[in-house]
Structure formats: C-alpha cells, structure tokens
Amino acid sequence: MPPTPVPNPKRRALGKGLESLLPSRPAPAPAVVNLAASAPANGQPLEIPVDQIDRNPFQTRTRFDEAQLNELASSIAATGVVQPIVVRTLPSGRYQLITGERRLLASRKASKTHIPAILRVVSDEQAMEMTIVENLQRADLNPMEQARAYQRLAHDFKMTQEQMATRTGKERASVANFLRLLRLPVPVQEKVEAGELSFGHARTLLALDSPEAIAAAAQKVMALSMSVRQTETYIHSLINPEVKQKKEDKKQDQADPNVREAQQNLQRTLGLKVRIEDNRGKGRVIIEYSGVEDFDAILAALG
The missing domain is CATH 3.90.1530.30 (Conserved hypothetical protein from pyrococcus furiosus pfu- 392566-001, ParB domain)
Incomplete structure (x- = not known):
C-alpha cells in the first residue's frame, strides 16, 4: 500500500x-x-x-x-x-x-x-x-569531527577555506583553526575527540614545532589539569625559556635574604642546583640533578 x-x-x-x-x-x-x-x-x-x-x-x-x-x-x-x-x-x-x-x-x-x-x-x-x-x-x-569534515570538503570538493566558510556560515579564521588541528599527533587528536583536551588546549599546543614536543606537552597539561590560560603560559615558557629564567631570577632577587642564604648553602653542600620557593614560611625545595651519580649524592646527603 x-x-x-x-x-x-x-x-x-x-x-x-x-x-x-x-x-x-x-x-x-x-x-x-x-x-x-x-x-x-x-x-x-x-x-x-x-x-x-x-x-x-x-x-x-x-x-x-x-x-x-x-x-x-x-x-x-x-x-x-x-x-x-x-x-x-x-x-x-x-x-x-x-x-x-x-x-x-x-x-x-x-x-x-x-x-x-x-x-x-x-x-x-x-x-x-x-x-x-x-x-x-x-x-x-567535537573539534576533530569538525576538522575532518572541513578536510573532506577541501579534498573531495576542492573548496577553499573561504568557500567552506560561506557554505557553512562560519568565519574563515574558524575554518582555518579547525583544519590546523589535523597537524596534532594522532594520540593527541584522540584526547581532543574524547574531550580530555579542549579546542583551546589543542590550538595552544600547535604553537610547538614537533609532534614529540606537542605529545609531551599534552601529557603534562592533562596530568596537571591545566586550564587553557595555564597551558598558554606553559607553552610560552617552552618556546621562550630565557623569559622563564629571567622571571625566576627576578623572584630570587626579591626573595628573603635568609632564604637565599639557605639556598646557597644547600647548593655548596650538594654541588647541585637548588631552588627554594618560599611563601611566608611555606613552600618547597627543588633539587635538580642530571644523572644517577647526582641522584645518589642527594640520597647520601639526606642520610
């Protein structure tokens, strides 16, 4: 019927x-x-x-x-x-x-x-x-689904970014940003697709040059549950390490003289770089080492 x-x-x-x-x-x-x-x-x-x-x-x-x-x-x-x-x-x-x-x-x-x-x-x-x-x-x-959809329009229909923007009612810059996500390493793309990394996180990670650097940074961002703003600061410090060092040196110059003296004493005793981050009597002691021998020396010094 x-x-x-x-x-x-x-x-x-x-x-x-x-x-x-x-x-x-x-x-x-x-x-x-x-x-x-x-x-x-x-x-x-x-x-x-x-x-x-x-x-x-x-x-x-x-x-x-x-x-x-x-x-x-x-x-x-x-x-x-x-x-x-x-x-x-x-x-x-x-x-x-x-x-x-x-x-x-x-x-x-x-x-x-x-x-x-x-x-x-x-x-x-x-x-x-x-x-x-x-x-x-x-x-x-999700962002990766959008990125792949734009890619198919570009590949299968030979559309320019301007044409895709017109057809979908999006801004051309938005189309470009989604297409850039395809430069992410596949494991990072999967994290974005699963919602473990946002579009803002992913776009920030793309400032790094190599897939290895992007993957390593993504792991740290997820491990520390960084916000997009924190991720931007972190990536900026990776790209411009001298800026980060200047900030650390400035903090050290402004530190309490007793804290600076304690830090210098520890560095002389251990023969390693030591940094004390103090905030009104609370903080942490960071000891940097570059090999197993240095690590053993730290353990021996701590008894």
Missing part, C-alpha cells in the same frame, strides 16, 4: 547553504519498491518505514551522546518527529539517509515503524556534501 502524504509541519531550516545545494523536488520511483512514485509534487514529506533506510556512508560524525539520544527518543515517542529526515532512493528500492541520523536512531529507540522523510534526487557527491555541511552547522560536533 503506498504511503499517505502527511501535512507539512513547521520545521527548522536545515541551515544556511544546505537547502541551496539542491532545489526541493520529488524523487523518481526507485527500481524495485515504488514508494517514491507517490511523492507529492509540493515537496511534502512521506512516511517511510525505518527498516528500509540504510545508514549514510558519508557520515563524518562518529560519536553520539547516549543520554541525549535517549532524551530525543522519549520526545519522539511522545510527540513524533518534528523535522523530517532527508533521504535518497537506491537502485535496490531501499532508502539511504542523507541528513537526520540522530532522529533516525532515536526513532528506532522509540520503536517507531515509520518516519517522515523528504526525498532528494542526488549523486554520491551531492549527498556527501549535504551531509558534511549539515553536520558542520550543528553545535555538538
């Missing part, structure tokens, strides 16, 4: 640039299943069986928040799907998702058998572009 067209509900626009990729038009009937043959000429959505919709192979999004997906499923169970998904027909007669994967997944969780969908006649390239642009217009993609 052919599906019955449903009224066209008020729905949010898919975003700047997405609808302009292709005009809304009815799809031709698929080769096997003739559901699309009854697609209304005015572009109203059809109710399509969810078990006839295949996942989008061009999806750049890899993570879905399970709690948010459950909330959406509860909403769909109560009120239905407000914004139709977008699909295209396949030669087999099935449908392939273009946009709306969260709505489709949530509908399945809500045990819905049908979902409102708008049919599009698109090529593989057009379907991929629509998917990527729609994803980039969302606010909940």
Whole structure:
C-alpha cells in the first residue's frame, strides 16, 4: 500500500547553504519498491518505514551522546518527529539517509515503524556534501569531527577555506583553526575527540614545532589539569625559556635574604642546583640533578 502524504509541519531550516545545494523536488520511483512514485509534487514529506533506510556512508560524525539520544527518543515517542529526515532512493528500492541520523536512531529507540522523510534526487557527491555541511552547522560536533569534515570538503570538493566558510556560515579564521588541528599527533587528536583536551588546549599546543614536543606537552597539561590560560603560559615558557629564567631570577632577587642564604648553602653542600620557593614560611625545595651519580649524592646527603 503506498504511503499517505502527511501535512507539512513547521520545521527548522536545515541551515544556511544546505537547502541551496539542491532545489526541493520529488524523487523518481526507485527500481524495485515504488514508494517514491507517490511523492507529492509540493515537496511534502512521506512516511517511510525505518527498516528500509540504510545508514549514510558519508557520515563524518562518529560519536553520539547516549543520554541525549535517549532524551530525543522519549520526545519522539511522545510527540513524533518534528523535522523530517532527508533521504535518497537506491537502485535496490531501499532508502539511504542523507541528513537526520540522530532522529533516525532515536526513532528506532522509540520503536517507531515509520518516519517522515523528504526525498532528494542526488549523486554520491551531492549527498556527501549535504551531509558534511549539515553536520558542520550543528553545535555538538567535537573539534576533530569538525576538522575532518572541513578536510573532506577541501579534498573531495576542492573548496577553499573561504568557500567552506560561506557554505557553512562560519568565519574563515574558524575554518582555518579547525583544519590546523589535523597537524596534532594522532594520540593527541584522540584526547581532543574524547574531550580530555579542549579546542583551546589543542590550538595552544600547535604553537610547538614537533609532534614529540606537542605529545609531551599534552601529557603534562592533562596530568596537571591545566586550564587553557595555564597551558598558554606553559607553552610560552617552552618556546621562550630565557623569559622563564629571567622571571625566576627576578623572584630570587626579591626573595628573603635568609632564604637565599639557605639556598646557597644547600647548593655548596650538594654541588647541585637548588631552588627554594618560599611563601611566608611555606613552600618547597627543588633539587635538580642530571644523572644517577647526582641522584645518589642527594640520597647520601639526606642520610
């Protein structure tokens, strides 16, 4: 039995640039299943069986928040799907998702058998572009997913950063910053994707030259739970060690004379560099050593 067209509900626009990729038009009937043959000429959505919709192979999004997906499923169970998904027909007669994967997944969780969908006649390239642009217009993609989406637009569609910015409604500088994240070592990219490092942390780490330096700094940032501001200060000290040393020397010059004398005595006794950081009677003693022999000497001195 052919599906019955449903009224066209008020729905949010898919975003700047997405609808302009292709005009809304009815799809031709698929080769096997003739559901699309009854697609209304005015572009109203059809109710399509969810078990006839295949996942989008061009999806750049890899993570879905399970709690948010459950909330959406509860909403769909109560009120239905407000914004139709977008699909295209396949030669087999099935449908392939273009946009709306969260709505489709949530509908399945809500045990819905049908979902409102708008049919599009698109090529593989057009379907991929629509998917990527729609994803980039969302606010909940993690930074690495956004970076890879921009990369695909640049690689597969030869788009410039300016064109990507126009198509997605973003600033060109923002597009450039996300693309720069792909310079991070893969283990650091994984930390960003998992949320252990923020976009601000990642962008700051990119000031370092080598992948090894970036990876080492990222480990320290995570181990000390540094804020973005603290990370900026830390990276600046790595790039400009002489500035850090001048600050330390200035602190030493301003230190209590008794503290300076104690520090000098320890350095003479151990034959190693010693730094005492004192703050009104509280602080720490830092002894620097460069080899096993120096370390043994410290242990011997401490008894």
